[in-house]
Structure formats: C-alpha cells, structure tokens
Amino acid sequence: MIIEAAAQVLLERDYAASSTNRIAERAGVSVGSVYQYFDNKAEIYEAALDDYFEQLVTQLNSIKIDTETSNIALSEAIIVAAYRYWPDGPAFLRKLRQVPDAHFHEKLQQTKAQIANFVRYTLMQRNEVFTVQDFDLSLKILIDAIEGIFINATADITPERLAREMSLLLNRYLMGNVSNLDP
Amino acid sequence: MIIEAAAQVLLERDYAASSTNRIAERAGVSVGSVYQYFDNKAEIYEAALDDYFEQLVTQLNSIKIDTETSNIALSEAIIVAAYRYWPDGPAFLRKLRQVPDAHFHEKLQQTKAQIANFVRYTLMQRNEVFTVQDFDLSLKILIDAIEGIFINATADITPERLAREMSLLLNRYLMGNVSNLDP
Amino acid sequence: MIIEAAAQVLLERDYAASSTNRIAERAGVSVGSVYQYFDNKAEIYEAALDDYFEQLVTQLNSIKIDTETSNIALSEAIIVAAYRYWPDGPAFLRKLRQVPDAHFHEKLQQTKAQIANFVRYTLMQRNEVFTVQDFDLSLKILIDAIEGIFINATADITPERLAREMSLLLNRYLMGNVSNLDP
Amino acid sequence: MIIEAAAQVLLERDYAASSTNRIAERAGVSVGSVYQYFDNKAEIYEAALDDYFEQLVTQLNSIKIDTETSNIALSEAIIVAAYRYWPDGPAFLRKLRQVPDAHFHEKLQQTKAQIANFVRYTLMQRNEVFTVQDFDLSLKILIDAIEGIFINATADITPERLAREMSLLLNRYLMGNVSNLDP
DNA sequence: AATGAATGAGCGTTCATTCAT
C-alpha cells in the first residue's frame, strides 16, 4: 500500500529523500500510479496522517470509560493506546514535521484539535474541578506539551512509564492544588 | 550576516526552499563566501541554533534570582526571557526541526540537555520538595513538554500568558500534591 | 544515442568540459534521461569504452586467420582493423585517459588484458619461437607499447603505414634474433 | 615549492581535484602567491613538466657514453636513469595526461621531440645499421611506445627489468633482422 | 611581494511531475 510505503521510506530516510519514485518502488507500483491516487507528494503524507489518526481513534474508542476508572488509570489507558499502536509513532511524527507543505500543517493542527476535543469530552464527563483559569487554553497547551513529550520519546522509556508521567502532568496541571505555590 | 540571512529565509520559506544560493543572496554575499564560513548547509543551521541558544543564555543570566522571588515569578521570568528575545522563536524552532542532518539533531539534543541542566540547577538552589519519582526523567519530560508548547505557540497568546501556563505546568508537575487524585 | 554524444563531446572538448548537461543536449535528451541510463558520469564513459572494445572485437573476429597468412600480414590486418573502425580512435582513447574515476581505470586495464589474451591466443596458434625470456611480461609490455603508439598517432600517417610499423615492432620484439646485439 | 606541491597533490588526487587552493595550501603559500608566479593552473603543470624533463636531462647527461659500452648496456642505462629519478614518474605522467589545456599538450609533444632528438643523437654516434625504412618515423613511434610502457609501469616490475625489455624492444625494432619473419 | 576573502559560473545530480503507451 502506498501510504504505508511512504511511512516506511520516511522513517528510514527523511522527507527530502522520500522521493515519490522511492515510495512507488517500495509500494511495488509505478510512480504514475502514485499520482493516480494522490495529487502531489504532500497529499500522500496527509493521507498517512489521516491513517495514523484513524487508527488512534480506533484505539481510543476501545477504551472502556466508566466512573469506576480513576483519572490516572484512564489517562494512562489513553496514552498507552496512542503509544502502543505503533512503536515508531514518535519517530514518524517527528519526521512528518519535516513536510514543508502548508496544507499539511493545517491538517496537522486540525488533527490536534480533534484530539483536544476528545480529551475535553472525556474530562467533562467526569465532573472534575479544574483549577486552571482558561480551560480551553490549558487544553491546547496540554496537547502541545504531550505532543512534545511524545515526539521526543526514545526507546529507553517504557510506554507505561511514559504514560504515567504524561498522565501525572495532565492531572496535576489541570486539577492540581497549588495554593501553597501560588499565594 | 549569513546566519541571520539563513534564519530569515528559513522563516519565510522552509528548509528545502532555503537554498544556499538563496541564503547567500539574502546575506548579500556569494555562495562561495557561504562555503568559506560553513562546510555545508546543515552547518549554517547548526550555527543558527548555537546563536539562538547563546542569546537565550544571555537572557537567562540577566535574570535576578534570589530567595525573595517566588517560584512562579521565577519560572515566568525565565520563560518570558526565552520568549521575548525573538518573537519568531517558536516558528524558527519549528522550521529548524525540518533540518534533515543527523549531526544537527545531535546538537539539538545537546542544547536541550544544557537547558535541562540550567533548570535543574536553578531548582536545586531553592530547596523544594519534588513529588515526582524520578526527578531526572521528569526534567527531561518537562523540557520536551515546554518545547512542544513553545514550538506550537501562536501570536494570539501573549508571552506573559504563555509563560504563566508553562510555569504552572512546571510547578504543578514537579511539586504538586496529587494525593486526592491518585488514591 | 547518449554514449555516442558523450564520445563526440569528449572529442571536441575534454573530460572536464564534457558536462552531463552538454552530453544530454548533444544527445537530444534531458539530463534526467542520462541519469536514467547511467548512474553517474564516469559510467557513461565506461559504456563508451565497452562499446569501443566491442566494435574492436567485431572487427578482429572478421579477420580470416589461417596458416597461409604471414605473421606480418596478420598483425597488420589486426592493427588496421583496430585503426580503421574509428579514425578518431587515438584521440578518443587519449581523452578517455582523462576520466578520473578509479573504477573506469580498472575497466581500462581489464580491457587491455582482454586484448592481450586475444594476441596471446593468436600467436600461440602459430607455433612461433619466441626469443623473449618472459612471454607474459613481454606481452603486457607490448600492449602498453602499442597503446602508446596508437594513442599518439596523428593523421599524417596512414593506418597502413602505422600498422606496418606496429607489426614490425611486435614481430621483432617477440621473435627477433639479437645474438649480434647482445653478446 | 609550488611546483612540487602541485605534483604531490596531482599524485594524491587527480587533475580536477588538484585545485589551486589545495596546491597553495600544500606549498604553504596563499593562492594569490601562486598566481603571482603562474598565470593559470595549466602553467603550473607546464612548469612541473619542465622540471621533470630538466631532471631527466641531468640524469641522462651523467651517463658515460663511450664506444666500449654495448648498445644494450647503454639503452638500459638511459632508461634506468629516467625511471630511477622519480619512482612515481609513471603515475605522475599518467596524471599529467589529464591536464586539459591545449598549450600544455603542445609542450608535452615538444618535450617528447627533445627526447627523440637525444635518442637520435646518441644512436647516430654509434654507427649502427638501422633496418627500418624511415628512421625518423620509427624514432617517433619508438618514443611513443616507450612512453606507453613507462606510463603503464607498475611497481611489481623492477626498473632494471623494465629497462631491459625497453632496451630489447628498441634494439630489436631499430636494428633487428627479420628476413626470416617477412619473406 | 604576499595575502586570503570574495566571486559567480558551472558542475554532477535529484526530484516532483507528466503523458504517450
């Protein structure tokens, strides 16, 4: 499949070296065929991003969310789901950032907004008390923070450990008590 | 100056479009001259990163740190310093991520490690009680998180506002009390 | 045809000036096409050498060799064949020597070795008495000598005349009686 | 010294890579200085050729030539002199052939003509009977042949061995009796 | 006389994209 081939080539090399010919060869089709499915190179990686997100959504939907589950347990489940699906995820997203196309980056922002919405929705259902001033702003900041952590993740930390810290960060940031810190 | 020209071109376009000829033209010199100062294109951006970091250090050193200053005030001062120096900082760092050169990315990691050290040192001087299990791991995660927030920062948030949230994130994550969250 | 265009450009100019763009233009194709057939510039000239050698072999194979033919007549036929095929042969080979690529020069040596084998085989069939100490060494030397003569040949000598001298050199060197010269 | 530096660089790399800057650096002077002594790059190598030839002449003049010396011994002495002076001679001349400049090649021809004259003069003094039709043509051919042998000489043959064969080739070609070969 | 920073044309090569088959 072309999208997967593109992802592979991107992971092995970098965006500039991920030529359409190379992708086509890896996918076992001709360049011409690639251009029958995609209008240009950036679109291939837009589709790859879509795919990645779609699989993420599938993973997230499979998480059982009930009132029994603790906040920490829930956020960990979410993060592990994201991380587990594809171990090369961090490297892949890092490389995706090399795509120079403006339209691609719009899509990237939209995708992140969708993730933010999912997180907001999940949190809202739990009747938590948020100790941040502007919840939406904090949510965006949180997603950016988690993206930063995710993208820079290396193999020497287990997904679970990483998820634990991300979860801690999220919970403490949004719901923490800092009266002693911020008089 | 070549480095500044390179930064400008990178901001206006992207890494692939920031050709050495374009950089030279912008700097008002010839390509040949560019290669008299830098061995290859990636080195130009390594130098740009160095420059950026150096100016950051200068900013950080100008912050008065005493025991009077609250944690929040201090972290805000730090973050505002980083942010103020160059308003295009986020966009610039985002674009720098496109540099495909492996050596450049090593340098990027080293730079982040230096920042982490600065943060560790500053925190250590304050005799805080950290409520995270593995302080060094958390520090790395925090730096990655802040990088993520910084890189994705847009102009619709004031530096002060952003600094406030980063500071909150930092303080709550490292020193927060979450006993009520994680029974 | 690209190889022929390359040969033409090389003859008219020199190796350094035989740019791939110039070759492409002469061949009536785009540079891109040149690189679809050849991995790099040196390979074009490797192919040109192959071509040249192949045509030489064809010429040599067309020579009738029987016991009736005198040594001199035979060697002349061989040399004229080599010379006749392409009048620019000497200039071409002279220019080919400018190719800096190491791999090309290996191939050049191999080609000469093949020619040496052909000469050895032909001579062996004639039951001659060789008056040189080390036949294989002398053969190598002879091929180098003939190459030197061939490469420096100018248009003011007819192929036949040149062939006659080369033939004389070969026969006298390998089979000459020098008892009077070397007491 | 610039000329020697040029020769060294040429031997280590090839003509195209023997940039004037590289030569200057090797010579321990600035590029500007190189251009104060030589009008252009080709002239450096013309001077190198002159130097080489001059040293050759010095070597040749040191050979005692009397009627006692046999032909073979004499020609060997000449050839060993040429070969001994600089072991890298063959490689050097091979590389010199890469110089694209037309003027340089004229000078190369002149140099060879001078060598031919020396050989003619030496042979004339010995009252030999030459069994070639056109002595001057044969002389030119012989010089080309010896050049070919010399240029292709590798380190696995001793100078003496090589000289012996060159000498044999010369003597047999010019003075050999081939009545039995060419009825 | 000597320097070496500056020049910019031009090199080999790659690439996204097209289109006749």
Place this chain on the structure above:
DNA sequence: TATGAATGAACGCTCATTCAT
C-alpha cells in the same frame, strides 16, 4: 487503470581567478 521513460528546474557545492589590503 497502470506504466515508467522523459523532463528540466533547482539543488548543494567547487573551482579558477581577482583584488583590496
């Protein structure tokens, strides 16, 4: 629908040469 040869602009980089100091 699929192919893959062809395109040519553009890239990173090197070079011989110049000239202000």
